[in-house]
Amino acid sequence: MASEPGSSEQKAAHSGALAQTPAQTGSHARRPVRLPVILLWALPLIFLAVFFFWPLGTIFGLAGQAALGQGLDASILPEIWRPLGFTIYQAVLSTLLTLVVGLPAAYVFARFTFRGKSLLRVLTILPFILPTVVVAASFNALLGPRGWINLLLMNLFQLETPPVQVLNSLAAILLAHVFYNTTIIISVVGTAWEQLDPRLEAAARVLGASPLRTFWEVTLPLLRPALLAALLLVFMFDFTSFGVILLLGGPRFSTIEVEIYIQALQMLNLPLAGLLSAVQLLFTFLLAVAYSRLAGQRGVPLAPRVQGEGMRRVESWRERLAVGAVIVLLVVLLVAPLGALAARSVSRLEPNRGERPGGFTPGLTLAYYQELFINRRGSLFYVPPVTAAWNSIRYAGFTVVISLALGFLAAFSLARPARLNRVLDPLLMLPLGASAVTLGLGFILTYNRPPLDVRSFPWLIPIAHSLVALPFVVRTLQPALGSIPVSLRQAAGVLGASPWRVWREV
Structure with missing residues (x-):
């Protein structure tokens, strides 16, 4: 009992010291915080x-x-609605096509292990970081008038004109957008899919649900926030696309970004360019608000999981067929254009004198690389x-x-x-x-x-x-x-x- 007053005094002294410290050092301790x-x-x-x-x-x-x-009167409204309407139209189509390609690929990467998976994953990321000029050159090397596909068909069927006319069309724009943005679906949705507990799907299957019903009622609701966020991000990139439209679409197609370029730098029409920029910025802000709300939602359990816990080897013939189809699709869509460009840089494809336009003598050359270090025009x-x-x-x-x-x-x-x-x-x-x-x-x-x-x-x-x-x-x-x-x-x-x-x- 005698020690209690001492303890009380010690506690009081200690409390006083604690109370005194902020007062004495408040100007020094609070500011760094x-x-x-x-x-x-x-x-x-x-x-x-x-x-x-x-x-x-x-x-x-x-x-x-x-x-x-x-x-600025009402007569200028068509100059706004026309590019805005086409911008939304091509962005919606591009986003849907990207979803069709990216969602099966996200499932394959999230649920299966196979040889070459890491390499294929890297190759799917590569298009996203490429400059637009390189992408345009890649598609031109594959699908252009002197591209590999047209040269093959012209020589195979003895044709005088290229049979595949893809460049300067809406199809070229859509292909390039899918080429660019598929990795967004794979990364965002695939990562969320990997974090899903596979026992939830297994429980639904045990209870008699079909694979389609399991996906629709179990998997999709859990993936919905990540999926919608990825789709909004893809739509935003397609909505603001500039180089792809200009280089692969040609002068017939004008999005709001291309129209800003034409009005500001070619027509010197700053009022219309500024108005179009304000409209684009407003749409982007609304998309950004929606994306930030969706990105903040968690539809996937974020409990710690063992890496690769939900993955399995490809076993049945249906799984092999599905995984093989996805791999072939990704290689054709994402790898083939880059491979065509690399092969074109070391190939001689100019027709010899007297040959028809589709003919060429195959051969390897490093002349194009040598030209990089030669100033043939003597330009200053x-x-x-x-x-x-x-x-x-x-x-x-x-x-x-x-x-x-x-x-x-x-x-x-x-x-x-x-x-x-x-x-x-x-x-x-x-x-x-x-x-x-x-x-x-x-x-x-x-x-x-x-x-x-x-x-x-x-x-x-x-x-x-x-x-x-x-x-x-x-x-x-x-x-x-x-x-x-x-x-x-x-x-x-x-x-x-x-x-x-x-x-x-x-």
Whole structure:
């Protein structure tokens, strides 16, 4: 009993010390906790404000001034509805075709193991990172007038004209979009499919459900958030497509992005270009809001699972037929164009003198690669390929650093529950839907004086690339950061780790 007052005094002294510490060090202890939070929100928003909203605001301001001077009446509505209608039409068709190809492939990658699976998975990702010019050249090498398929058919049936006319058509646009975006369905839906507990499907089958009913009533509801998010992302890319339409569709097809390019740079019609950009940005913002809502839903149990737990070897003849058909489809659609381009670069396909247009003498050559290092025209603006490659690598490295730094801050902010996330998340997705032509023109008109001058400040190139890369970085890092239990950070803080150390090591 005598020790109780001492214990009370010790507790009081200890409580007083605890109460005194925040008061004495509040100005020093609270700021380090809050300052990183402020920076996490501020830096990505400042980056977007300076390098995205400011250039777009410049374009919209000039377009508004020109509109007030020239006037925009109801007669301009067809100029908006025509490209907008075709943009939505081709985006819907492209998204549906991508779903038809990507969903079976996602199932095969999520549920089966087979030889060459890792290599095939890498090959499905490769088209997504290729430049549009390379994709157009690949389809031209395979399906063009002098492509491999036409040359084969012309020589086989002694034809004078190419029988396959795909380029400069809607079919070429749809094929290229499926070529680009199939990996999105495979990655997003396939990853969610791998996390599904296979015992749920097995239980439905034991209870008498057919495979189709099991998929429709068990698997599909669990995959719905991931599937809808993937479809929205594919639709967004198809909606804002520019290079594919311009290079493979030809002048007959004009999406809203191509129309912005024509009105801004060819017709110099800034009012209409600005209005089209505003319409496109509005659609993109609505799609981004819907995507962020769907991405935040969890239709798949996220309990820890053993890697490859739900996968099995291909056994029955039906499984072999299904897996084989998917592999052949992916190889023909995704690998064949790239293989055709690689083979075309070392093949001599020009007809000999006196031969018909479809004839050629097959043979290997490295002449095309030798031409890369020869300035035959003696142009003063000739840039050696080595220099061009080094510039690409350097700008890509700067883009990685900028987008990764800002993306990590934004993803870390979005991983914390806050009301502002509903606004910030769609804002980070807006650069995906902004017109590259309008944004580039905005850069030229906005940053025309030192120190930010497009003519003397090369950092603007990786900054512009980082605007497009930032949403991908955020979407990749946010789930990983959100899966870190808050209790781990709290435990580290209780054990005496400073906020910076918790952020760095936990």
